Amino acid sequence: MSKQEMFKDRNISEDYFFLDIEDYPTTPWEKFKRVVKRSLKGELFVGLWVVLREMIKFDIHTVQYPEEKLPIGPRYRAVHEMKRLWESGTERCIGCGLCEKICISKCIRIETRYDENQRKEVGEYSINLGRCIYCGYCAEVCPELAITHGGEYENASEQREHFILYEDMLTPIDDVLNKKQREFQGFGAITPHEDERLKKTPLAY
Ligand code: SF4
Numbered sequence: 001m002s003k004q005e006m007f008k009d010r011n012i013s014e015d016y017f018f019l020d021i022e023d024y025p026t027t028p029w030e031k032f033k034r035v036v037k038r039s040l041k042g043e044l045f046v047g048l049w050v051v052l053r054e055m056i057k058f059d060i061h062t063v064q065y066p067e068e069k070l071p072i073g074p075r076y077r078a079v080h081e082m083k084r085l086w087e088s089g090t091e092r093c094i095g096c097g098l099c100e101k102i103c104i105s106k107c108i109r110i111e112t113r114y115d116e117n118q119r120k121e122v123g124e125y126s127i128n129l130g131r132c133i134y135c136g137y138c139a140e141v142c143p144e145l146a147i148t149h150g151g152e153y154e155n156a157s158e159q160r161e162h163f164i165l166y167e168d169m170l171t172p173i174d175d176v177l178n179k180k181q182r183e184f185q186g187f188g189a190i191t192p193h194e195d196e197r198l199k200k201t202p203l204a205y
């Protein structure tokens with residue numbers, strides 16, 4: 001058979017078969033019989049057996065929250081933390097306001113003032129967690145690595161507006177003295193191997 005004839009040969013009936021189409025049931029008894037026949041198939045009992053088998057094993061993988069909690073990633077972006085300097089324990093935030101400017105949800109509010117030495121200090125700082133989308137921009141833009149994201153994700157509130165204040169986010173001074181301040185836990189903090197990744201300025205230009 002030439003290719004032209006093969007192309008035109010549409011007789012592929014060997015792969016086709018006729019369906020045994022039953023007559024549509026008309027009486028209630030015939031309808032009932034058809035429902036039973038279509039419902040009770042072997043697959044149903046296979047599925048039931050799989051469920052029963054897993055129940056008998058008692059190998060339950062459900063996490064019993066809140067008693068049990070799964071570990072979260074070190075870069076998880078949850079409620080913010082404000083860090084202190086390791087050396088002196090003073091607050092890292094210099095009140096530059098970059099985090100407030102970059103926040104796309106407009107949920108950061110910062111007020112600064114001059115202290116007795118005419119140095120700028122943070123007067124009030126709050127984040128409306130009800131608006132925050134945890135994008136991490138504030139942590140990324142912070143030049144002092146002062147604001148980072150922490151791992152505290154249980155911050156549900158009864159109200160849409162839910163503020164967290166600077167004092168609540170700030171690392172307690174005792175934690176810095178006892179070396180408990182988590183440096184790499186939040187988004188925006190330096191990585192432990194940052195010194196290795198640092199490149200010297202090339203002198204070729
Ligand atoms: S995580 Fe994003 S939305 Fe939340 S305070 Fe920071 S910049 Fe604003």
Ligand code: SF4
Nearest residue numbers: 093094096097099142
């Ligand atoms: S948290 Fe960082 S970016 Fe925001 S005001 Fe303080 S130093 Fe500036």
